Amino acid sequence: MSGTLVAQGYLCRAEEVAEGAARGFALTGRRHKVIVLRKGGRLYGWLDACPHYDGGTPMAWKSDAYLNGAGTHLACHSHGAHFDMTTGVCTLGPCLGQALTRVELHVTTAGEVFAAI
Amino acid sequence: MNIIGPDYLVFGVDDLPGSIEYLTKFGLKPVGVDASGGLFEALDGTGVIIRAKSDPALPAPLKTANMLRQQVYGVQADSDLDAIEVELSKDRRVVRLADGSLETADDHGFSLKFQITRRRALSMPAEKINAPGAPAQRAPNEIGVWEEMPAAPRSLSHVVLFVPDIAKAADFYCQRLGFVVTDTLIGAGPFLRPKANDDHHTLFFIRTPDYMQGCEHLAFHMGGPTELMVAGTRLVKSGVQSFWGPGRHKFGSNWFWYFNSPLGCHFEYDADMDKHDDSWTPREAPMGPEASQIVLFEMREKWAPGGPPPGAKRE
């Protein structure tokens, strides 16, 4: 089973996430996906767990559909909460004042994106 | 006041193409839908109407982020519209539209419309089951499931609202419009049914802060638990995110399966809900996982036991 730990943290290749886009990646054995988004050229990682309900619930309405209609915010498609894409802070909706859990990302020189969890 | 239940729920959305894709995947039929939105209907003609949130044809938005713009209630007859107009005109503006329908708002400011119901009478069998001790419901050689079996939403079942003041909400619908409380989840709120509908609930309230006021979910009746699970499985396979379920609620006894949506609320398939009449004595239970459901499952990818015999090498 060597290599398992590394494989668990692998999310995607950096170029798979376009500017202004967000995508969700499952990690083996993890309940929540990791959202990887690119904003202003930088990659950000967030746990796909809306803080509105205990334990956190998945936010997309379909695979990779994490943004609001205008593409300006991460949105929870349960009750419409909006989150700042770069700070994770809820700016609108049920979890005002709360924030998403940040996932530290490591991008290798080969362009592979890993989650540090 | 013979109110039957919601004919339509109207939303002003911020992702019109996504919402059109979603409602179609959910199994609702677009009727005259174009780039500006339109009606998506269940088999009986009830359904969801969507427009872009900036569309001037929509009723005003709520003060919150919620996208619900109006609840359109169906009533039996003109005399019911007259009775509603007389009652609600006592303390609020009620507008009579050219087609005879009424527009007004409830005590929380939710926009309401009342119309002679547009729902069509359905005539189709419920899910049939066979069990020892009871007459078989399916004839010999009549099979229960097949890959392409239909599993379409039959009728708009209920709407659940986040409201800051439960008493104010329940009083309005019960005292002014003749709804009846069937059961109450203490800590959440009451289940209501209108007079001309014997379903356990067409309306449920959940107490929340006022910045959350809006629609928590809406539900469509399916033909039975199998249709519910088949439709839900197809939806998840199409990429839609499951939120809660499948399972079966205690109050109402209905099967449920909730999904996220781009309309800012959950969409639910429900099936096999209890029926009630005025002889029913309402129950109460504190809200919580035990009171909420008798069983809860979570979907997993299809799998079957099998494979190579023990000890054999896997490829």
Ligand code: FES
């Ligand atoms: S669960 Fe995310 S807004 Fe309610």
Ligand SMILES: [Fe+2]
């Ligand atoms: Fe429901």
